[in-house]
C-alpha cells in the first residue's frame with residue numbers, strides 16, 4: 363500500500379527527545395517550548411506564539427480569546443474541518459457558512475459581503491490544501507465592516523500570500539502540527555498574534571485561567587491545552603527542516619501535475635494563482651461529472667489497487683450535529699457540496715519516494731476512467 367501520509371522524522375528529532383528524557387523535562391515546563399514558540403513566531407513574523415496541545419484547541423482558544431458577545435455571527439467557509447465550526451459554537455457564537463471557490467477550494471471572497479449582517483463580528487478564514495485565501499480583499503471587507511479576522515493556517519506552514527507568511531494575517535491565527543501537516547509534533551498546535559492582550563488571554567485559556575494572585579482561585583474557566591516539552595522538541599527539530607520540506611512538497615506536487623495532466627475526467631489542483639504557488643499540503647483531485655462514479659467509488663478502487671486516499675472535507679452546512687442545533691439552515695453552498703462528493707486526495711506525505719509517486723499516478727490513471 364502506498365501510504366496517504368507518512369511524516370519525515372530523520373533530523374534532530376531523536377536527539378532532542380533524548381535531551382528531554384535525560385534532563386527529565388517532559389511536561390509543559392521545559393526549554394523546548396520557548397524555543398519552539400520563538401522559532402515559530404519568527405517564521406510567521408509575529409510578536410507572540412503560544413504552543414498548545416493541538417490545532418483544534420488552538421482554534422477554540424483563538425475564537426474564545428476575542429471575547430465576542432454571545433450570539434454574534436462568525437463567517438467561515440463551508441468547506442473546512444469541523445474544528446472551525448466547533449470553536450465558534452463552543453464560544454457561544456453562530457457559524458455562518460460561505461461557499462468555496464471552485465478553483466482554489468478556499469472561501470469564495472465574492473460571496474462574503476452578502477453573508478454579513480448587523481450581528482456579524484468576525485471572519486474565520488481557512489487556507490485549504492495548498493493555496494492561501496485571497497487575503498487583500500478579505501482584509502478590506504473586515505476593515506470596512508469592522509470585523510475581526512481569525513486565520514486558520516493549519517495547512518500552510520511556510521506558505522506565503524504575496525510574499526507575506528500565512529499566519530501573519532489574522533488578528534489571531536493558528537497552526538496544527540498533526541502528523542500530516544508540513545511539520546509535526548505528533549499532536550500539537552500554535553496560536554500566533556501581534557496583540558499583547560490576545561496573547562495574554564490565549565496563555566490564560568491554555569493554562570486553566572490560573573491567576574497570579576492566588577493559585578487555585580479562579581475568576582474564569584480555562585482549559586488545559588498545554589503542549590509538552592517532548593512535543594516541542596519534535597517541533598524544534600522539524601522547524602529546522604521546514605524550507606526543505608516545502609521544497610519537497612512542491613516538487614511532489616509538480617511531479618503529480620506532470621504525471622496526471624490531460625486526464626479527461628479529472629480536475630487537478632490549481633498550481634498557482636497570481637498571489638502564490640500551491641504548497642500541495644495534500645494533492646487533491648476532483649472527478650468531473652463526465653465520469654460515472656463519485657469519490658467514494660474511486661477511493662474504493664484505488665484502495666484495492668494499493669493506493670491510499672482520504673476523502674475531502676464534508677461541508678459545515680451539511681453536518682448533522684450543526685443542523686440539529688439549528689445552524690446554517692439557509693446556507694447554499696453548491697461548490698462545497700460538489701467537491702465533498704467528487705474530491706479526494708492521493709498519497710501526499712513527506713516520506714513518499716519519487717517511485718511511489720510515479721506508481722500512485724500510474725494507478726490513478728488506470729483506475730479513473732470510464
Ligand SMILES: *Cc1c(COP(=O)(O)O)cnc(C)c1O
Pocket residue numbers: 416417418419442443445446488489514516517537538539540549550551
Ligand atoms: C488539521 C487541521 C486543523 C486541526 O488540527 P488538529 O491539530 O488536528 O486538531 C484545523 N484546521 C485545519 C484547516 C486543519 O487542516
